Amino acid sequence: MNAQTYDVIVIGAGPAGENVADRAVKGGLTAAIVERELVGGECSYWACMPTKALLRSAAARRAALSVPGVPVGDLDPAAVLRRRDEFAAHWKDDSQVGWLDSAGIALHRGAGRIVADRVVEVGDVRLTARHAVVVATGTSAFVPDIPGLRDIAPWTSREAAAASSVPGRLAIIGGGVVATEMATAFAALGSAVTLLARSGVLGSFEPFAGERVTEALREAGVTVHLGAAVTGARRDPGGEVRLTLADGTEVAADEVLVATGRTPNTEGAGLPAGQWLTVDDTMRVNDWLYAVGDVNGRALLTHQGKYQARLAGDVIVARALGKPVEDARWGRHADSGVVPQVVFTDPEVASVGLTAAAATEAGLRTRVVDYDLGAVAGASLHADGYRGHARMVVDEDRSVIVGFTLAGPDVAELLHAATIAIAGEVPLHRLWHAVPAYPTVSEVWLRLLENYPL
Template sequence: MSANRASEATRATDGTETAGGGGPAGGDRAAPDTYDVIVLGGGPTGENLADRVHAAGLSAVLVEHELVGGECSYWACMPSKALLRPVTARSEASRVPGLKDAVAGPLDAPAVLAHRDAFASYWKDDGQVRWLDSAGIDLVRGRGRLDGPRRVTVDGGRTLVARHAVAVCTGSRPVLPDVPGLAEAKPWTSRDATSSKTVPGRLVVVGGGVVGVEMATAWRALGASVTLLVRGDGLLPRMEPFVGHLVAESLAEAGVFLRTGTEVREVRREAPGGPVTVVLGPGDEIVADELLIATGRAPRTEDLGLETVGLTPGGWLEVDDTLRATGVPGGWLYGAGDVNHRALLTHQGKYQARIAGAAIAARARGVPILESDRWGAHSASADRHAVPQVVFSDPEAAAVGLSAAEAERAGHRIRVVDHDLGAVAGASLYADGYRGRARMVVDLDREVLLGVTFVGPGVGELLHSATVAVAAEVPVERLWHAVPAYPTISEIWLRLLEAYRGD
């Protein structure tokens, strides 16, 4: 299944393509490997960017050395959420009268893993390749590297030339910290954690961010004994503090052993596939069957040939709000998705792809771009003002925009409004003993929302309303007229606004 909207643009019957702004891209092209736009990386970001420029009339080629569909389709979003959905569904059903006894048993782990395999398309990209073909986008298999301005070489000696733009959409990769013995122990990274064919008996997870929390949630529910090690003092540190507290309570109730303020000093694995020993200090060791390291990511730019265009290889690609790389003469290089470090989320990468695609097409046609237009069609402003994120833990956590601390650091004069999410009628109907909390951060000078956070069962589906309010800068007084249906959890909006107004 594709992570993209299929384009209606198709190749002409004679095999030629229309190329906007750059002349014909079919039979009249100067060389058979010349395109208007070359996209490096075939994940959701690259697919969407290629789709946008092709829909605008430009020829596009996608270069990918792994599976078309990228990290999200095979090792991140899709398989992880397929693992987590049975966990949260059972948890919520167990708190609904009449269902508790029906779901009291353990999860059917083989069935859950098979469900995961199906959502990862069995790690085959046939469907994604068919979509590219139907959309009129060429695919070149292999590792692409820049070879000077607008030139890309691909494994095997093939050379591609771009008339207008090269877009780097190569994403990011997990990083292993510099811990003695860790690399030799062959720990799990996020890829292993989402694709394992068996449930480990004992699993140690290092990292209290999204990957660590989600995988601790999933594998504990599937039967593993899980220890979660966090260097700091809480979980999900980029969200409001109350989020991490509630998620930690729930993990503990599920049987996850959480240790904060810990640091891994050494890792030992005597034999491949054998037990792994995690050393935290003198006499403080944990033995497990698998060790998941979920402590950070780095850009996939180390072998892209950035040095041939005057950039330093291995680092994040710095871009402007049109996603055009800075420091490259001619303005032909773009970077979208994780690789630019603006927002390491699939949906933000796809958003950036739409913005970059529109900017590339406009510049190819000679259409002026007003870069000062904050919310214009060619500016990825949401990366800085309205980034939404859902953590599919139990309970879910969802946030958009700035936290209270971030808003204060940015110099805003704010008011924070909190409310018990479990106190609304819809939450009580959703599950007995519903626990959750909601917060909105209001800019007092403009009377608009800077950020909204929810934590509780099912709150991921509440987030888009908050995203619209933050991105559109809807005045608080106008939000008062957006009436939530009764009895739904969305009634939390009314309670937050009442608290703000003092009603």
């Protein structure tokens, strides 16, 4: 076999893999990336970028409709899909490959398989790592074992993100982030959408978030079935799909999107198939193997994967050069306790840290402060009839915020302030001195603090 040696070998060229390789090279090591599909990974072609492009046009139209004096026409689905294609680079990775080359990172195309300690085979090439092998292979959509479901060739998040046309009727199985975002997107594009949410809508968030998104989906014409369990699926000769529910009713659709979770991409990589890779806070599995991004199961979010990758790259460099690793808190380690997330539905949902229920389960003595976002002056200027809600969860013993959730139009850009407050453990008496500008929606911070007497 063709044998090559590098300091670091990364399997997977998504955002996490690219970042750990880049950090290693900038630290003076050599690095190679192995990629079986497109350089740039799921986020660039089938997740973050194309899905948000699908959602953005409708969000902009809704914003224009919420203030008088702005001429607003109908949404043009073909134009939306063309814009989505641009953001997915027409599913070509030339620019991403060019970036790898400019960064001094070698690329090996093909499926990487770990065959021995620090050894990865890609086709007829045998790669050996002097210091570390990093698994950054991400996840794939989980398709539940429902009779007939796989036979109908259902959509997963990939097919939804890359759809070349808008189905007349779309049934979505699931009630999480992918399910609700795609229900929002395709309803706006003209599909008759049915959402089958067996375990509820956005169940991992504060309850009011799921309630408001469910209400908005129904107002947009989406049929939402809560507690609906799919027990069978079949596709008729004419192409129509019929889903059978536990109560015996049937749902007819032209396409079915399965959005019921993710499974780690470890099969075929010389790792236990379908198992998350357990890591320490420096992302290390063992003395030479690391796992960053979704595959370690800590937080299935691109920004968290990149965060882990930057830290892992620094740690690998330090260990390779015999330098100490500052793995105490605020050092070179990944703390998954403060995870920001935005759901780009209508309304948007933005959250970071713990929900009220999770904080109680963690044994914290908490106080929950809620506020009506629509009562904030900046919100009423932002949109007529603005409806939204904000919640902060306070650790009473330390007088710091441990959780923050917003639901409302355009709340995503408010989230980072909460992330800083929680990650930095800023005491509430100091937050009083962080005065929000008037009139902005961020004035909600003042209103929340006013409702939490010190």
